[in-house]
Amino acid sequence: MKFKIFFLTLLFCCISFSQSNERITTIETVEILYGKEEEAIYYFQNNWKKLRARAIEKEYIHSFQLMKTSFSSETPFHIILVTTYTNKEQYKNREKHFTELIKASGGLKLLNDKKPNELRKSVFSVEGANHLE
Template sequence: MKNLRILIGLLLVGMFGGSAQENDKISTLDFVQILDGNRDETMFYFENNWKILRQMAVERDYIHSYDVMETPFSEEAPFELILITTYKDEAQYNLRESHFRELIEERGELKLLNNKKPNEFRRTIFNKEKVKHWE
């Protein structure tokens, strides 16, 4: 767990720069493990649900941006995906739950591969909310 914290710290510094000056952007990060070799189901889920909702959110100015990063699994860092959602400021961040509820309701049912439910093919190992960016 200590190695995971160090890795996450290094990742955050690398992603958001080395300057101590803050800007208004705020991100959430999810570190996701693929379960039992269900890579196809996991990628399908994020491509056809998570990503679609974020595309809709960008179009409506509910979020600033989003990104998915893939990394090899290791014992020290037991995850394969890092999901990032970035908000332009705290006001946008504070409205995230109501905005995503609206988008989920509009979008309808989850799109799933092989009728597997999300908890069967992926697990969020670590989540970090309200990550502030540096300029």
């Protein structure tokens, strides 16, 4: 129950700071596997975060947040990934845009040659959350 309350609070915070009801947010929580925290943090900072920074430059997204939290039975994840799109058009084109950015990036940057599926597991996702005014 506390996990649900935490997650709803997080979602409310993201929504409450919006200035437009056209914004759409996706949220993903991620568990780091097998104690590979260093490799996972490296992966997210050097891939996920850099792709989103580039997406902002190209006006493919509005904003993003990469957050670390304490793992517990009530919050069974280590990382929270938030991406906000300005409008439905950006959200609709997200796969096409990120595919373009991934190709241009020259491939994954990995620490100790650990692939993403060896480091992380998606716990919970919210796709297409609409912002309220």
